[in-house]
Amino acid sequence: MKQKKYRSQHGLFVVEGEKVVRELMEAAVKPIALFVNDSTLLKKFEEAELVPPQVLKQMSSLTHPSGILGVFHMMGPRDKTKTDWTVVLDAVRDPGNLGTIIRLCDWFGIDELVCSSDTVDCYNPKVLQATMGSIARVSVTYTNIADYLSESERPIYGAYMDGASVYRTNLGENGILVMGNEANGISEEIGKLITERISIPQFGGATTESLNVATATAILLNEIRRG
Structure with missing residues (x-):
């Protein structure tokens, strides 16, 4: 998922960070997989899977992983409320x-x-x-x-x-x-x-x-x- 050709091939993308993951979920974009590296985040995201920090670091594209990583389906065309x-x-x-x-x-x-x-x-x-x-x-x-x-x-x-x-x-x-x-x-x-x-x-x-x-x-x- 770190490369565009594989994101396009599978129709999936990865996001990291509590704020970005939460914003997507609140917009009704449901993750197909969610991973966290500590129990505090697991309490906030009950659907997540707890993995060791070293595993999440291998999955992450960040130098310093945020502690949460989500895999989502790419979003299709959305209804637009404004056309101005x-x-x-x-x-x-x-x-x-x-x-x-x-x-x-x-x-x-x-x-x-x-x-x-x-x-x-x-x-x-x-x-x-x-x-x-x-x-x-x-x-x-x-x-x-x-x-x-x-x-x-x-x-x-x-x-x-x-x-x-x-x-x-x-x-x-x-x-x-x-x-x-x-x-x-x-x-x-x-x-x-x-x-x-x-x-x-x-x-x-x-x-x-x-x-x-x-x-x-x-x-x-x-x-x-x-x-």
């Missing part, structure tokens, strides 16, 4: 960035996250840790995002260094926000489908080349929800 805004990711490769963006979508009430096929796997253990359980509440799908955007009737906003200031842009009540690759930004193919290029203006004398994609997503989603 969608975030689309174009080749975001860093697991921490994807996990943080999933958590941001949960915080800002974005139910749908659409990813290009070359975006990092949302069931990557590092992604799951970074989501802090938000993976249970955000529908993440992988598709050809060019086709997805072409078929949409909503306005499509793309994050660029040279776009119009987001603080002077009327974002409206619905739309699609496209965030690009950490190094190269939004690809040329996807850029042709963007209806409005927006940016986060730089203040002061900072010489930073660009913002981290997850940080930029947080600022833009805040502006979207601020109205």
